[in-house]
Amino acid sequence: MTDQATQATIVIGTDGSESSRDALLWAADAARRTGARLRAVYAWEVPAVSGLALGFVPEPDPDVSATAGREVTKNVTQALVDAGYADLPLEVRVREGHAAQAILDESADADLIVVGRRGSGGFAAAVMGSVSRYVSAHADHPVVVVPCGGKRKKR
Template sequence: MAAGMVFRIVVGVDGSDSSLAALEWALDEARLRSGQVHIVTAWHYPVIGDAAGRAEDHEAFGDNARNVHAEALRRASEAGVTVTGEVTEGHPAEALLKAAAGADLLVVGSRGHGGFVGMLLGSVSSHAVHHAQCPVVVVRSGAESVQG
């Protein structure tokens, strides 16, 4: 990181306990480094059986993601660091990698659920570790906070 540049942390939040622990870890790290946090909530509507799906079901997935994201922003607003965010439709792992382009650090939970397909069984954290262009921190729920 060049002198005068702000340390930029991207964190994935899907509403699961481990993603909320990742958010807290990212906020703690940003405080220690006088950095900023960018929260990414990505959602993917599953195509199962009827490929067309129902428009209201698709909309409900998006609404759920926006609600999860709003709650993450609310929690982060009390952290005393600059926080930005985005909600995006698409595969969570790819959305996080895109958002983390040029970031100093990517933070993800070890296992997601939060009702979003693609955040199951640690597939997103595994993909991030193997493909991100910046360092990746994987946080378990119940993990200790950064101490400063």
Template sequence: MSNEATLAPRIVVGVDGSAPSKQALRWAVGQAKLTGAAVEAVFAWEYPTPWLGMVPPTDKESGDFEVHARRILDRAVDEALGPGPERAVALRPTSVHGQPAAVLLDVAAGAQLLVVGNRGRGGFREALLGSVGMHCVQHAPCPVVVIRGSGGGT
């Protein structure tokens, strides 16, 4: 029996603090309730653009970015699902340094599903999928669910 067969199924969801990502998280939790899966809420972060081509950040500055990323993720999870540890499914929030599409694809290896929100802003653009979502749809190692935003909300 392989290790994958003994692990509980996982649903990976990209969370960036936006309303569509919070909707995706809520949907992933609902699906996890139905399937008995755990949910991995993943926030991918990168250094701000000014660091590119310049002196890399110090260890302290690097830690500051990581702490800030984790705060954004924790706040988004609480806003989407309500505060508190008594949630209906196993939830593993994770912040990872790296390009968002690459991070999500890496974490989704072996997952049951990868869930992303769309970033459409209304009108024709609402029908479009953002670059991260499109990359995930085209390259994911598992099925991908794209949650369309309702146009407003959290």
């Protein structure tokens, strides 16, 4: 068994979507083959627009991170169990803020970053931005972008 201090870390961006589940399972397969540990990152933010219409910016609810953390941990763990990866070391981190920046911040000590790609393009990607595009453009580590519905080969 590898010492945790020297064990490779794979960071996965997760948001509960099909594309992030595909990325999680791709990363789990890579972790099993390499002995790496997994760190799933989920980010949430209060849309500024929600309060602007009423003339104020809402304060974030301190319980949101705790509640989100429990739900994300449950969902990520269940996805790994269902796919036969229950034995992999897993850490879940929940942060307030923009998803792409949270993934980059949480990958400072990572060896690999894995994100899903929903396949949005054109106007939707230009307006909403793309987490996978931002992460791959700004990361200091290798990034794997897993396409939504991508076929994984079992090894």
